[in-house]
Amino acid sequence: MSTIDRSSARTELARRGFGDATGADEYLTELEELMEISRSQLLADVAAAADSDGALAAIARVARRDPEPVRSVFRTERGRRSLWAVLGASEGFADFYLRHPEEIIDLRDAGDQLPSADEMRASLLESVGSVDGFASNGEEDLWVALRVRYRRLLARIAAFDLTQPDATEIMPRVSAALADAAGAALEASLSVARERLACGAAGAGIFPREQVAQTTFAIIGMGKTGARELNYVSDVDVIFVAGSADEDQLAESRAIDISIRLAVQTMRGIAGAEIEPPLWEVDANLRPEGKQGALVRTLESHLSYYDRWAKSWEFQALLKARPIAGDLALGTQYVEGVLPKVWTSAARENFVENVQRMRERVTDHIPKEEVALQIKLGPGGIRDIEFTVQLLQLVHGLTDENIRQQGTLDALDALVQEGYIGRSDASAFAKDYRILRVLEHRMQLRNLRRTHLMPDTAEEQRVLARASGLAPSASAVWSLWESVKREVRDIHVRLFYRPLLSAVAALPEDERVISTAQAHDRLAAIGFQDPTGALRHIAALTTGLSRKKTIQRHLMPIMLRWFADGTDPDYGLLAFRRLSERLGDTPWFLRMLRDSAGAAERLTAVLSGSRYIGELMEWIPEAAAWLDSDAHLQPRSGQALQNEARAIQTRHVNIEDAMRSVRALRRRELLRTALGAVLGVVSVEELAASLTTITEVSIQATLRAVRREIVPPEDNALDFSVVAMGRFGGRELGFGSDADVMYVYRANGVDPQRAQALSTKLVSALRHHSEDQRLPLDLDADLRPEGKSGPLVRSLDSYREYYARWSLSWEAQALLRARGVAGSVKLINAFIEVADEVRYPAKVDLQGIREIKRIKARVESERLPQGVDPARHLKLGPGGLSDVEWLVQILQLQHAHDVLGMRTTSTIQALEEAVRAGHMHETAASRLRAAWRLASRLRSANTLLSGQTSDVLPPDRQRLAGIGRLLEPMRTATQVEETWMGTARRSRRTFEKLFYG
Structure with a gap:
């Protein structure tokens, strides 16, 4: 061949994927002469090789030893393709064929289909001459014959695997064939082991042939072998089981002895040192007691061990147990004996x-x-x-x-x-x-x-x-x-x-299924007050063939247990049914309950622990998605809510549509905050801040909407603002709190009478459009000058004149929490300047202080509802919110002019500033702080629990316990009661000493 032709040939070889074109050219030249086959025929299916260079080198080495088998394979398209594929993927097979060139001829008909289990078993038994379970003789070369035949079959499997268009699609069939091959190899090795143990005509064995034949011995495949998911070269996990056809105790002992030797010899045939390398490791370490345990046991010994001593992992290992060799009847008995234990092990x-x-x-x-x-x-x-x-x-x-x-x-x-x-x-x-x-x-x-x-x-x-x-x-x-x-x-x-897995596994046996005749009694036993009603809800949730109903059936047993852990399991289940019906076939809902890291348990907790949440979730069912993440339960920022509210105003020209969206925003965010509070994601301080922000944004959005409707362009110079008072002004709202407000306007050139009339209309519209039948927002203006008898809205000048000439001490006290929240910022700043002169006086009005103390005493005696135990009233009772707030406000009236830090609308912040300024000892402050925080939490918890606002700690023990569950770690009614009474007592003593002293 000329230099030009050789160069062209090498270029073609490089194009075909050879990395060493020179070496490949030399191998091909050698093969052309050695096998008398053209280069084009040799290369016809080279594309099947993953490693063309390695495959060609392997073919050349084998052909040097014996060219005829290689020549025979290259004469068929199927053989050629299989040879390139197998040797291009496996240097191990290249070494095998180098040891046994004659075996390569088997690839001539390979690649078209997988060998069947029966075919492989017959072939491997034939390789050792097995007849009636015994090999033909005990010669050492039987192990070699077995291993060579096994690798021949393995190459057939590989040829099929490597020549299919989609390896992932056929992977399960390949793995099953590999497992079947392993089982067949163990069967053939076992037949050699029997022959080696039996005394033949020459008397070379150890046991009489009849005794070996009467010994029943089963090999159980575990792991991937048992599941028919085996790899090409993997440990084959096994367990050995022994038995005897004779029930005599001596016969059983002898059977164990024979079986141990059979096990050892069988493993040696597969993995022992021989001329032909081992096939794979036979691993018996999954047996009872692992490496320390007996290699072989009887069926009864196995079952006794699993009943008494087995660990959890051993049952998981048994999940894939399957008889693969030996006495299949004994193996089947073993599997049938252990599987019931496997399927109850999770309990x-x-x-x-x-x-x-x-x-x-x-x-x-x-x-x-x-x-x-x-x-x-x-x-x-x-x-x-x-x-x-x-x-x-x-x-x-x-x-x-x-x-x-x-x-x-x-x-x-x-x-x-x-x-x-x-x-x-x-x-x-x-x-x-x-x-x-x-x-x-x-x-x-x-x-x-x-x-x-x-x-x-x-x-x-x-x-x-x-x-x-x-x-x-x-x-x-x-x-x-x-x-x-x-x-x-x-x-x-x-x-x-x-978490659902642990919870399902821990369910008592009689609660794992809910459709038994005993369901009614079980529901009553775990805490449902109306088991009959609960069964109706369960039937509605789980009856049917849809995927939704199927998932509900799986979830229901554990969710019932979680509902039962709540305060009101009956309401929780009812609310869950309503929620499920509202969400219909929404795929994410049940998927989230089943798959998330705790959404199902959280949902049962909030529904059975809070009617407030349950009623809101019925109208906002999509909120269930928030339970999947703490981040979704965090209150949204004021800026985010403002942006959304402004977008609503832009989107809706009609005030009714706009206010419908604003009410929806408020309900949604109140629900988010309630969920966060019940689930412990939101602290009491974060709760108050969130409720305050939601209320502010709602009022601001409503004011923008009504002003657009009421104030014409020519009167646009009119300034109007809303001032927060009370707990609203202090950013201390709880669930169920009113929003105390005052309204102020400034004419700015608008006719005074018209300004008053427009402002009155704004107040009326603001109150009207803030109404929400489902979740009331009460804008309470009773803290305005002159109280209920005074005008709802005043001009700034009117406020200035009133406070300068006629205001009473309680009105100065009320202004301590005044804070602008909506409307004109300039007007708010001007109003606050007026308020500061009144609430932070340069000179303390001793008469006014005495009047406040007198009013406080009168409030305690006159405003407490009749029939209510004062000690249970969280607001007006001894040591309650009123005591703390009035004491702090007295200190502010006395010292805020000089102590700038006390110029705050926050009760707790003012208390801390008073301590810092030396006007109160920290011990006293800590008692007051504890009572104020606990009372605030108890009020909110009471509202969340019942869905109704109340300032009274309920006497009902079940409701008290429900409040306790919302206020971890107070789990019982007694703990709630004793904690509050003790805290309030300490607070009252401190209050009396400092307020009246």
Whole structure:
């Protein structure tokens, strides 16, 4: 061949994927002469090779030893393609064919289909001459014959696997074939073991042939072997079971002795040192007591162990148990004996937590340098999928036989069908599982060695990409691996650590199913006051064949237990039914309850603990989505609410439409705050700030809307503002609090009478459009000058004149909490200047102070509702809110002129500034602070619990207990009562000493 022709040939070889075109050219020239086959025929199917250079070198080495088998394979298209595919993906098979060139001829007819289980079993038994369970003789070369035949069959499986268009699609069939091959190899090895133990004609054995024949011995496949999900080169987990056809005790002892030897010899045939390398490790460490336990036990001994001593992980291992060799009848008895124990194991104490910790220990023991490469054990690897699926099976399999599958993919399908896992999660898991298994298969094929590590060199990654067909390049296959890991880990963490799993597993046996005749009595026993009504709600939620009803059936037993832990389980269940009906077939709702990290338990807690929330959620059902994240329960900022309110005004020209949207905004944000408060996400200070902000934004939005309707353009110079008073002014609102306000205007050139008339209309419209029948917003103006008998709205000048000439001491006291919240900022600033002169006097009015003290005493005696125990009144009772607030306000009137820090509308801030200025001891302040905060919390909790506003600590023990549950850690009615009474007593003593002293 000329230099030009040779150069052209090498260019063509490089185009075909050869990295070493010169070397390839030399190999091909050699093969053309050695096998008398043209170069074009040799290269016809080279595209099937992941590593063209390696495959060609292997073919050349084998052909040098014996060209005829190679020549025979190259004469058929199927054989040629299989040869390139197998040797291009596996250096291990290249070494095998170099040892046994004659075996390569079997590839001539390979690649078209997988060998069947029966075909492989027959072939391997034939390789050792097995007849009636005994091999033909006890010669050592039987192990070699078995291993060579096994690898011939393995190559057929690989040829099929490597030549199919989609490796992920056929992966389950390939894994099943590998498991069947392993079972057949153990059967053939067992037949050799029997022959070696039996005394033949030459008397070379150990036991009489009849005794060996009468010994029943079963090999149980565990793990991937049992589930028919095996890899190319993997440990084969087994358990050995012994028995005897003779029930005599001596015969049983002898059977155990024989079985132990059979087990040892069977394992040696597969994994012992011979001329032909071992096939794989036979691992019997999943047996009772692990490595320390007996290698072989009788069926009765196995079952006794699992009844008395087995740990949780052992039942998880038994999930995939299947007889694979030996006496299949005994093996079937074993499986039938252990499976009922497997499917009740999740009810064991801390079962779920133990499984979770076991998975974490597996990850913790991976060498650091391997974590990023681990396909099987690492985060986002195969084990994450398998452990998740198995845990879901074991927990829900307590009551549902439909998900009791052995295979991972079959189990995923069943879990989806029965509603225990979402379709999207299951689809992602199944896709990723297939990808990971294909990557694992290709890595093990490379050298026919057990490995679960991704290659860390670009060249090996390139071969992996081509062999798997999953990616076009080394970088692409690595990117695919990284994206699969992230997706798997995300789903695993979300599903594997579901609180729902632990809760379902911990349910008492008689509560796992809700459709039994005893359901009525069980509901009554766990706390439902109306079991008959509860059963009606349950039937409405769970009866039917839809996916929604299926998921509800799974959720209901544990949710009933959670409802029963609440104050009012009957109302909680009713509210849940209403919520479910409002949401209809909304897919996210039940998916969230099933899959989130605690949304279901949170929902039961808020519905059974708060009618206020339950009634609001019926009208705002989409709020259930917030339960999935603490971030969604945090109060939104005032700026965010303002932006939304202004957008409403822009969007709606009609005032009725605008106010409907404003009311919806207010209800939604009050619900968000209530959820955060009940679930402990929002502190009492954050609660007050949030309720105040929501009220401010609502008033501001309403004022903008009504001003646009009422004030014509020619009167636009009119200034109008709303001033917050009382707890509203102090940013101290609780649930059910009124919004105390005053209204002020400034004419700014508008005719005074018209300004008064327009302002009066604004007040009337503001009050009208603020009304909300579902969630009242009471704008209370009783703290205005002259109280209820005074005009609702005044001009700034009128306020200035009134306070200068006629104001009473209580009106100065009321102004201590005055704070502008809506309308003209300039007018608000001007009003505050007027207020400051009154509420922060340069000279203390002693007569006024005495008058305030007199009014306080009169309030205590006259304003307490008749029949109410004063000690239970949180506002006006001894040590309550009124005591703290009036004492602080007296101190402000006396000292705020000089102590600028006390010029605040906040009770607690003013109290702290008084301590800092030396006007109160910290011990006294801490008692007052504790009483004020507790009273505020109790008022809000009472409103949340009942949905009704009240200042009285209820005498009803159940309601008190419900308040206690909302105020952790006060769990009982007695704790609530004693805590409040003690706190109020200490507060009252401090108040009397400082207020009247």
